Amino acid sequence: MSGRLALQAGALLAALSVAIGAFAAHALKTRLDPAMLANVETAARYQMYAALALMVLGTLPGQTRAPLPLLLGAIIFSGSLYLMAVTGLRWLGAITPIGGVLLIAGFVLAALDARR
Template identity: 70%
Template sequence: MTTQPRSFPTLQAGAILAALGIGLGAFGAHALKTQLDAALLADYETGVRYQMYAALALIALGSTQRPQRAGLWLTLGAVIFSGSLYVLALTGVTILGAITPVGGVLLIAGFMIVALDARRT
């Protein structure tokens, strides 16, 4: 009996990121609005926005019947990019700003992989 390698759960990752993004966005809009200064709140909102971009892309990719190579890249990019911005905004630890571009590069790479895969089909 041969087993198929498990593929990255793109649709599930997108749905989880979207649900978390909505929750985190609501938390930022209500609970953090009066707790953070404008610059940190803007950083937090940027994290939510980019998380949702990645989530929607993952949902779209996961809804196709084609195998996807970009899911892991987009998920890791969203977690690192948005996660570092969340921690930065909530703690004020600015060294985490050095991690944020790594997540951005992973997001860019993920979208480039989507473009390459689309070209092949």
């Protein structure tokens, strides 16, 4: 993934994180039970971590391996938690760790690429 694309993806992820977090805090606060609301907050927080990382990596030369796993990890991790919260389908929680592993892999790849 190019640096420019990583920056764009990170900025969009960040914007969505803020929008979803605000929506959950206001519109969903009375509609979701506290555990599901906490899931949305966790999803938005980790999405923002990935977004910030993508924006930083997009400015650094040689960071070509980390952005894609970070992007996919954010989509799968946060997306599965968002869907679980609004649908109540708890089996979606089984997908969440796949996104977590991709996020971890992305951060590890970023560290390895920084050594070059």
